[in-house]
Amino acid sequence: MSLSLTAPAQTAPSCADDGVWLECIACGEQFAPFEEIMYTCRACDGLLEVRYANPPTFEEYGSDGRVPDAPDRGVWRYAASLPFDEGVSLPEGDTPLHKAPRLRDSIGVNRLRIKHEGMNPTGAFKDRGMTVGVRVAKELGVDRLACASTGNTSAALAAYGARGGMETLVLLPKGKVAAGKIAQASLHNARILEVDGNFDACLDIVQELAARGEVYLLNSLNPFRLEGQKTIGFEILEEFHADHGHYPDRIVLPVGNAGNTAALYKAFRELIQAGSLAPEEVPKLTGVQAEGAAPMVEAVENGADAIRRWESVETRATAIRIGNPVNAPKALPGIRNTGGTAVAVSDDEITAAQRDLAGEGIGVEPASAASVAGLRKLRSNGTIGADEDVVCLTTGHLLKDPDAAFAAGDDPEPVPNDTEAVIEHLAE
Numbered sequence: 001m002s003l004s005l006t007a008p009a010q011t012a013p014s015c016a017d018d019g020v021w022l023e024c025i026a027c028g029e030q031f032a033p034f035e036e037i038m039y040t041c042r043a044c045d046g047l048l049e050v051r052y053a054n055p056p057t058f059e060e061y062g063s064d065g066r067v068p069d070a071p072d073r074g075v076w077r078y079a080a081s082l083p084f085d086e087g088v089s090l091p092e093g094d095t096p097l098h099k100a101p102r103l104r105d106s107i108g109v110n111r112l113r114i115k116h117e118g119m120n121p122t123g124a125f126k127d128r129g130m131t132v133g134v135r136v137a138k139e140l141g142v143d144r145l146a147c148a149s150t151g152n153t154s155a156a157l158a159a160y161g162a163r164g165g166m167e168t169l170v171l172l173p174k175g176k177v178a179a180g181k182i183a184q185a186s187l188h189n190a191r192i193l194e195v196d197g198n199f200d201a202c203l204d205i206v207q208e209l210a211a212r213g214e215v216y217l218l219n220s221l222n223p224f225r226l227e228g229q230k231t232i233g234f235e236i237l238e239e240f241h242a243d244h245g246h247y248p249d250r251i252v253l254p255v256g257n258a259g260n261t262a263a264l265y266k267a268f269r270e271l272i273q274a275g276s277l278a279p280e281e282v283p284k285l286t287g288v289q290a291e292g293a294a295p296m297v298e299a300v301e302n303g304a305d306a307i308r309r310w311e312s313v314e315t316r317a318t319a320i321r322i323g324n325p326v327n328a329p330k331a332l333p334g335i336r337n338t339g340g341t342a343v344a345v346s347d348d349e350i351t352a353a354q355r356d357l358a359g360e361g362i363g364v365e366p367a368s369a370a371s372v373a374g375l376r377k378l379r380s381n382g383t384i385g386a387d388e389d390v391v392c393l394t395t396g397h398l399l400k401d402p403d404a405a406f407a408a409g410d411d412p413e414p415v416p417n418d419t420e421a422v423i424e425h426l427a428e
């Protein structure tokens with residue numbers, strides 16, 4: 001399979017711009033990065049990846065084995081492995097890597113850290129991709145940005161588009177997007193189209209619109225989005241290493257379109273190429289999907305090279321209600337070549353994990369809690385050992401989906417407007 005963990009370093013082809021080029025992961029065709037708008041390979045329609053002749057070491061990011069002070073952190077700290085030095089920024093990245101000791105004890109692993117991407121400016125990891133994607137859009141001179149979305153991408157696109165002074169259009173599956181996300185897209189001035197179909201149908205349409213030149217596509221099919229998202233991997237590895245002197249054994253993450261899985265795998269491969277990470281130190285990428293939307297889990301379990309599109313998908317974790325993960329050709333090698341796996345969890349397991357995280361003070365939306373639900377399941381069935389150091393990625397903030405939070409939490413108790421009555425009520 002393509003995209004091996006230890007591919008040799010390449011020299012920049014003549015089409016490269018400042019050491020950066022696009023390369024097809026299927027046929028290897030190489031393209032100039034900013035000469036024309038291209039989302040997939042012109043020769044074979046395979047997925048494109050952004051390539052650099054010399055990916056930097058951790059030292060070259062200026063860390064010297066330490067995590068720098070706050071003003072120097074975030075996505076653009078890693079500019080040496082991004083296509084530009086700065087972008088349209090709010091700013092993004094530098095999210096907390098929480099300890100969660102009670103959860104660690106109840107699940108039974110050696111170490112547990114929670115990388116809470118819900119602490120980004122719009123409340124989800126998407127901001128990391130958008131800061132780069134919108135910068136590229138400016139380079140290409142496009143004026144209308146668009147995406148299909150289960151909600152978070154639309155919120156990020158709207159906010160970063162607004163920041164960059166650009167027009168935005170978002171296609172959402174009708175009735176299946178959490179309230180906080182639509183509110184964000186709306187207030188940040190995106191034009192919102194509600195499609196009578198699921199996310200995959202929305203993505204089909206917006207890809208058509210992009211192919212016809214109506215819009216610039218900023219879904220994670222756009223290889224530049226994943227460049228920003230790979231900084232999640234850099235931050236996890238750097239901070240975990242600074243605290244513990246080695247890298248985590250495993251990173252567990254929710255999977256929808258499989259963009260993050262692909263982006264983390266790319267971060268690892270670049271660090272191996274640079275010499276900052278040994279192949280045997282690479283964390284096992286472990287993907288979690290909802291039982292009602294689990295084509296990646298199906299492919300991993302069957303040892304398949306490609307996913308089968310699920311036409312009908314359902315889960316309470318609407319952010320990952322996706323049946324056709326477009327980044328599967330990048331993400332499946334990532335899971336396999338790192339020795340990871342994939343697992344499906346039920347909606348009730350997701351809600352239980354959302355409560356568990358909330359009990360540590362970490363507020364996440366349902367899709368995010370899937371990572372912790374998956375860890376618990378894989379630990380219970382012995383796939384994950386008690387001696388492992390694990391990082392779970394939580395991708396979106398609790399307030400993204402207030403209805404799910406209300407449903408998972410306890411109801412408010414009505415009391416009279418009287419102190420004595422309140423004390424009596426408390427004693428009941």
Ligand code: F0G
Pocket residue numbers: 124148149150151152153154220254255256257258259260261319320365367368395396
């Ligand atoms: N978690 C959250 C909160 C998400 O919003 C998404 C994807 C994922 C996980 C899955 O990440 O696609 O990289 O595997 N949301 C997209 C959206 C699809 O439109 O907001 P992935």
